[in-house]
Amino acid sequence: MEVIAQRLEEIVDSLRPLEVDWRDETAIRVIEYLQAMPVKSVYTALDVRDLFERDFEEGCLIARLFLGLSKDQFVSVLRGVRGDKGIGIKGFQAEPVTFIEELLNTGLLQAMAESANRPMHWSDVLVERLRSGRGSAISGQRRGRDVEDFAEDIVRKVFGSSFQARCTFHGPRGQEAKCDFAIPSRAAPRILIESKGYAATGSKMTDILGDIRTIIAAKRPDTAFLFFTDGITW
Numbered sequence: 001m002e003v004i005a006q007r008l009e010e011i012v013d014s015l016r017p018l019e020v021d022w023r024d025e026t027a028i029r030v031i032e033y034l035q036a037m038p039v040k041s042v043y044t045a046l047d048v049r050d051l052f053e054r055d056f057e058e059g060c061l062i063a064r065l066f067l068g069l070s071k072d073q074f075v076s077v078l079r080g081v082r083g084d085k086g087i088g089i090k091g092f093q094a095e096p097v098t099f100i101e102e103l104l105n106t107g108l109l110q111a112m113a114e115s116a117n118r119p120m121h122w123s124d125v126l127v128e129r130l131r132s133g134r135g136s137a138i139s140g141q142r143r144g145r146d147v148e149d150f151a152e153d154i155v156r157k158v159f160g161s162s163f164q165a166r167c168t169f170h171g172p173r174g175q176e177a178k179c180d181f182a183i184p185s186r187a188a189p190r191i192l193i194e195s196k197g198y199a200a201t202g203s204k205m206t207d208i209l210g211d212i213r214t215i216i217a218a219k220r221p222d223t224a225f226l227f228f229t230d231g232i233t234w
Contacts, residue, residue: 030058033058033062034065037116039117040113040116041113041117042109043116048100048103049096049100053096057089067107068111081105145197148180148195151228162184163184165180166178167186169189169219177215177217178211189219189223191223192215192219193228194211212225
């Protein structure tokens with residue numbers, strides 16, 4: 001067997017970024033549909049119904065693009081306007097007229113008209129990249145902090161100043177763990193509260209499960225633990 005010696009500098013110099021195209025078949029079809037979409041000053045429920053009858057999943061995707069919502073946010077909004085009724089393709093097929101009428105309560109028609117008739121400027125592309133990149137992270141941070149502030153208002157009403165916020169508490173066996181609220185103090189907590197607010201899935205969901213396990217492992221068995229969340233994805 002031939003042994004080949006390599007220097008670290010040679011390996012580093014040979015590394016190249018992995019470049020991939022973000023467009024899959026769905027994205028290509030959606031782009032083609034949007035480019036062929038007629039520009040109107042006013043769109044109607046029939047326009048939206050045609051969009052969903054063409055392809056329900058792509059219709060949802062295009063509606064999300066006009067509204068500027070992630071998939072999880074769109075599902076939450078759709079559940080809000082549909083109530084206990086189905087929000088998937090079966091719900092649409094069962095009562096398409098009602099489905100579209102309720103969907104329009106999201107402001108979709110106005111968003112479509114504004115997007116189709118907005119005068120374009122070269123900076124719009126960069127602004128959209130900023131919104132979908134850094135802006136998405138900022139909105140997630142603010143959403144999380146809003147949930148924390150909401151929970152803190154309740155804690156303050158019930159316990160007054162007898163709590164510590166965003167601290168590291170100490171368990172009976174010397175363990176330490178971070179939590180949002182320790183009542184009455186982090187040194188001897190009787191109630192621990194962790195709050196999370198986000199509209200995303202994936203790593204964030206996994207992270208909070210790890211945080212919860214760490215808190216439970218560190219706390220006393222008779223210390224109450226409460227988890228407060230916006231509930232969008234849970």
